[in-house]
Amino acid sequence: MATADLPAGDVLVRVHYSNVNYKDGLAIMRTGHRQIVGHFPFVPGVDFSGIVETSDSRRFAPGDKVILTGWGVGESQWGGFAEMARVRSEWLVPLPDGMSLRQSMALGSAGLAAMMCVEVLERFGIDRSREVLVTGAAGGVGSVAVMLLHKLGFTVVGSTRRPGEGAYLRMLGADRIVDAATLAQPPAEPLMEERWGAAIDNVGGTTLANLLASIIYGGAIASIGLVGGRDLNTTVIPFIRRNIALLGIDTVYTPAERRTDAWRRLAKLLPDGLSEEVIDEIPLEQVPARAAAVMRGELRGRTIVSLAD
Numbered sequence: 001m002a003t004a005d006l007p008a009g010d011v012l013v014r015v016h017y018s019n020v021n022y023k024d025g026l027a028i029m030r031t032g033h034r035q036i037v038g039h040f041p042f043v044p045g046v047d048f049s050g051i052v053e054t055s056d057s058r059r060f061a062p063g064d065k066v067i068l069t070g071w072g073v074g075e076s077q078w079g080g081f082a083e084m085a086r087v088r089s090e091w092l093v094p095l096p097d098g099m100s101l102r103q104s105m106a107l108g109s110a111g112l113a114a115m116m117c118v119e120v121l122e123r124f125g126i127d128r129s130r131e132v133l134v135t136g137a138a139g140g141v142g143s144v145a146v147m148l149l150h151k152l153g154f155t156v157v158g159s160t161r162r163p164g165e166g167a168y169l170r171m172l173g174a175d176r177i178v179d180a181a182t183l184a185q186p187p188a189e190p191l192m193e194e195r196w197g198a199a200i201d202n203v204g205g206t207t208l209a210n211l212l213a214s215i216i217y218g219g220a221i222a223s224i225g226l227v228g229g230r231d232l233n234t235t236v237i238p239f240i241r242r243n244i245a246l247l248g249i250d251t252v253y254t255p256a257e258r259r260t261d262a263w264r265r266l267a268k269l270l271p272d273g274l275s276e277e278v279i280d281e282i283p284l285e286q287v288p289a290r291a292a293a294v295m296r297g298e299l300r301g302r303t304i305v306s307l308a309d
């Protein structure tokens with residue numbers, strides 16, 4: 001496609017990096033089923049970072065380094081699996097000081113999501129002496145969440161379906177690993193043993209129902225994902241007997257100010273970014289195969305897509 005074929009927008013960005021998220025997997029692999037992408041031709045890719053080529057916006061000038069995550073890009077708007085993207089300036093965030101374009105996409109929507117999950121639990125006021133559980137821990141959001149919680153001094157438990165990723169999760173900062181299968185059954189009772197001070201849940205479904213019954217009195221769960229299912233069958237008992245909270249996170253339509261603050265905090269908390277053990281860099285040609293792998297829950301950490309020459 002020629003640059004002239006790109007949709008309308010006031011900023012043209014030369015894309016340097018994108019990445020593969022679970023939602024990209026849904027968009028690429030299940031277009032007819034889940035209707036993430038409803039019209040063609042279409043360019044998927046929910047995130048990108050790059051350098052402004054031309055701008056009709058006062059906020060950005062040619063040469064500025066920018067990040068885009070969310071706003072329906074890669075879903076209803078053309079996205080980042082391309083060398084050029086023309087977008088609305090209000091969707092762009094300046095690259096935070098101290099962060100490279102490559103590292104910004106190593107974090108991407110997953111990093112932003114993990115940061116916002118941690119912030120929502122902090123604001124709620126969880127008991128810092130108790131363990132925080134991260135489900136889907138070896139995935140993108142999970143890996144960054146484990147790192148951030150560890151950095152902030154929490155005791156972190158990673159739940160994974162892949163026991164072979166135990167060493168990887170410990171390297172990220174997990175204090176303990178649990179087998180995801182032990183959390184995947186519906187709870188036997190509305191209230192079970194109080195195990196977790198808080199949780200960041202990527203899985204949803206019966207796992208989330210299970211966690212709700214096992215959070216300590218006054219604890220909270222940040223619900224970010226649905227890789228295990230979107231239905232939630234539970235009771236009100238944990239809420240009204242244990243004073244717990246289920247806190248929802250959406251990164252797609254997060255207001256610009258909160259988004260910019262979260263990116264700055266990511267740059268501060270992870271000054272060296274993600275280590276190379278967490279990052280897998282691929283060329284654009286490998287995106288379809290990775291989209292299939294993300295749907296099978298096989299990706300570890302973050303897969304970035306290199307688009308610059």
Ligand SMILES: NC(=O)c1ccc[n+]([C@@H]2O[C@H](COP(=O)([O-])OP(=O)(O)OC[C@H]3O[C@@H](n4cnc5c(N)ncnc54)[C@H](OP(=O)(O)O)[C@@H]3O)[C@@H](O)[C@H]2O)c1
Nearest residue numbers: 022113136137138139140141160161225226228250251297
């Ligand atoms: N609300 C938002 O704004 C927002 C933003 C970003 C992401 N998300 C959501 O967050 C979730 C994670 O995204 P991601 O990009 O981090 O995906 P990912 O890299 O594929 O990570 C998901 C992880 O969950 C585990 N998993 C996969 N399938 C599973 C299943 N059927 N049952 C139980 N566990 C399973 C796997 O970890 P283990 O092998 O360690 O078990 C997998 O690595 C997705 O649902 C995504 O849509 C939401």
